[in-house]
Amino acid sequence: MSVSALKATSPADAAVVFDGVSKHFPASGQSGAFTALDNVSLTVDRGSITGIIGRSGAGKSTLIRLVNGLEKPSSGKVLVDGVDVGGLDEAALRTLRRNVGMIFQHFNLLSSRTVFGNIALPLEISGMDKRAIEQRVRPLLDLVGLADKHGRYPAELSGGQKQRIGIARALATEPKLLLSDEATSALDPETTQSILELLKRINAELGLTVLLITHEMEVVKAVTSDVAVIDHGRIVERGHTFDVFTHPKHETTRALLSGLPGSKLPDAVARALKAQPAPGDRAVVRLTFFGAAAERPLISQLIKSVGAEVNIIAGTIDEIGGAPYGSLVVAYGADAETSGRAERFFAENGLVTEVLGYVA
Amino acid sequence: MSPDILLRIGGATVDTIYMVAVAGLIGSLIGLPIGIFLATSGKGELFPAPTLNRIVGLIVNATRSTPFIILVVAIIPFTRLLTGTSIGTKAAIVPLTIATIPFVARLVEAAIREIDKGLIEAARAMGATPMQIVFKVLLAEARPALTLALTMTAVSLIGYSAMVGAVGGGGLGDLGIRYGYQRFMPDVMLVVVIVLIVLVQLVQSAGDGLARRFDKKNRKT
Numbered sequence: 329m330s331v332s333a334l335k336a337t338s339p340a341d342a343a344v345v346f347d348g349v350s351k352h353f354p355a356s357g358q359s360g361a362f363t364a365l366d367n368v369s370l371t372v373d374r375g376s377i378t379g380i381i382g383r384s385g386a387g388k389s390t391l392i393r394l395v396n397g398l399e400k401p402s403s404g405k406v407l408v409d410g411v412d413v414g415g416l417d418e419a420a421l422r423t424l425r426r427n428v429g430m431i432f433q434h435f436n437l438l439s440s441r442t443v444f445g446n447i448a449l450p451l452e453i454s455g456m457d458k459r460a461i462e463q464r465v466r467p468l469l470d471l472v473g474l475a476d477k478h479g480r481y482p483a484e485l486s487g488g489q490k491q492r493i494g495i496a497r498a499l500a501t502e503p504k505l506l507l508s509d510e511a512t513s514a515l516d517p518e519t520t521q522s523i524l525e526l527l528k529r530i531n532a533e534l535g536l537t538v539l540l541i542t543h544e545m546e547v548v549k550a551v552t553s554d555v556a557v558i559d560h561g562r563i564v565e566r567g568h569t570f571d572v573f574t575h576p577k578h579e580t581t582r583a584l585l586s587g588l589p590g591s592k593l594p595d596a597v598a599r600a601l602k603a604q605p606a607p608g609d610r611a612v613v614r615l616t617f618f619g620a621a622a623e624r625p626l627i628s629q630l631i632k633s634v635g636a637e638v639n640i641i642a643g644t645i646d647e648i649g650g651a652p653y654g655s656l657v658v659a660y661g662a663d664a665e666t667s668g669r670a671e672r673f674f675a676e677n678g679l680v681t682e683v684l685g686y687v688a
Numbered sequence: 689m690s691p692d693i694l695l696r697i698g699g700a701t702v703d704t705i706y707m708v709a710v711a712g713l714i715g716s717l718i719g720l721p722i723g724i725f726l727a728t729s730g731k732g733e734l735f736p737a738p739t740l741n742r743i744v745g746l747i748v749n750a751t752r753s754t755p756f757i758i759l760v761v762a763i764i765p766f767t768r769l770l771t772g773t774s775i776g777t778k779a780a781i782v783p784l785t786i787a788t789i790p791f792v793a794r795l796v797e798a799a800i801r802e803i804d805k806g807l808i809e810a811a812r813a814m815g816a817t818p819m820q821i822v823f824k825v826l827l828a829e830a831r832p833a834l835t836l837a838l839t840m841t842a843v844s845l846i847g848y849s850a851m852v853g854a855v856g857g858g859g860l861g862d863l864g865i866r867y868g869y870q871r872f873m874p875d876v877m878l879v880v881v882i883v884l885i886v887l888v889q890l891v892q893s894a895g896d897g898l899a900r901r902f903d904k905k906n907r908k909t
Binding site: 396424426434436440441452453454482501 | 804828
């Protein structure tokens with residue numbers, strides 16, 4: 329199931345537009361011909377933090393490399409600020425790249441250069457003079473909180489600090505677009521959070537568009553406003569992050585979401601789950617609630633209106649893209665009367681429900 | 689040992705250093721760009737020229753597999769063309785240089801290929817030209833390895849320089865053979881060997897020290 333129509337936004341507002349992009353790699357050596365991307369169309373809104381999530385090998389690395397021309401599409405167009413990247417010659421491509429920052433999973437810092445020297449590198453490449461470089465690098469060091477480390481070498485720093493240098497380096501040429509290639513995948517959860525916070529701040533303060541690829545739902549949940557799910561080279565689902573998280577449609581999305589804490593049923597319940605109810609069984613139902621509903625005393629109201637025993641099996645309250653979101657798995661009598669009352673209650677309160685199965 | 693012999697040992701030491709220095713310098717200056725070319729001209733690399741890459745690689749291999757003493761004799765006409773003579777220290781520099789070029793080229797190639805491809809990608813993403821990538825990324829990052837490569841070259845050259853005695857090249861090796869071996873003066877041989885050991889040791893320590901200074905990666909903090 330491929331979504332090929334563009335979103336409603338006009339391309340003029342878009343930072344990046346993928347228009348029917350495919351990428352094939354010819355057979356070489358032992359590996360056969362391979363289609364990395366299959367007719368991908370996607371719009372990245374200006375000022376957004378857009379995430380592309382997929383398993384490894386889904387094609388997301390290829391996709392992000394099309395934006396700054398590190399890879400060329402086999403067919404289709406990639407527009408950055410309305411300019412067709414595929415149509416640029418090497419010189420024009422270099423100019424474009426100087427206006428698109430990129431950060432990497434393994435940081436890719438020069439070990440022979442200090443922190444300052446690494447951040448200065450893209451400016452040296454663009455031919456800026458020393459004084460101007462100095463003036464540009466200082467505030468960046470402050471921005472990423474490494475002013476006191478400017479004379480250190482990367483080998484002396486932690487992973488999180490290295491990625492901060494990577495971010496400062498990517499911002500040095502004052503780009504309008506930042507590409508993030510699994511930037512937090514080599515970091516521990518705590519450091520990941522602080523790097524994501526930094527990306528959010530940069531997005532808000534500098535108005536920078538961020539396009540990030542990741543295989544971690546946590547990352548998408550924490551920072552992105554929009555998300556696209558990629559699987560086997562196709563975009564299988566996309567939309568506002570909140571909508572995709574609360575109403576996942578494609579099985580790949582569901583599979584990726586199931587890794588999140590609170591999304592999984594306890595093993596004992598999952599094993600006992602049956603598709604059809606027997607008399608006396610209880611229904612296991614997932615309730616999803618957001619916005620105002622997340623803050624109401626729903627459980628006590630539910631128990632009152634159902635008038636029966638309600639078991640809470642699993643639950644989580646969280647935030648997605650800044651909006652509160654709750655997921656609760658409950659069990660109650662599967663008989664027609666109880667279920668009917670429960671369904672009425674859910675409808676009155678605008679809750680999204682999903683019957684997962686039945687247990688004895 | 690007579691003062692005359694000591695003087696000869698001194699002179700031979702100077703000759704050896706002179707030959708190694710000149711051949712090492714010229715050979716490295718020519719070998720370095722060839723090594724960079726070998727490391728960057730494969731298919732899909734910075735300066736893709738796979739056919740030329742293979743041809744240069746073949747010539748390099750051919751030169752490297754020719755025994756040095758055969759090389760010395762084989763290129764006598766060329767040596768005479770360049771220096772006007774085929775014997776003496778000056779003439780010996782020609783085969784030494786010719787042998788140094790492919791040696792350096794392969795070591796430089798290996799040093800550059802060691803560099804993480806991610807750095808090249810990052811530099812490309814910054815909009816660097818291939819030349820900027822060579823100078824600002826590859827050579828800068830490979831500096832410790834290149835220093836060790838040139839050290840190894842100098843040490844090998846000291847060894848090779850002993851062989852050019854065969855064409856009257858002079859130097860310590862020549863002295864050792866003519867006096868120590870042919871005139872049965874084992875004490876001269878011993879001194880020659882010790883001077884050579886000291887020379888190699890000095891070159892190696894200097895190279896190691898410099899490489900350590902350049903290496904910011906494996907620093908102890």
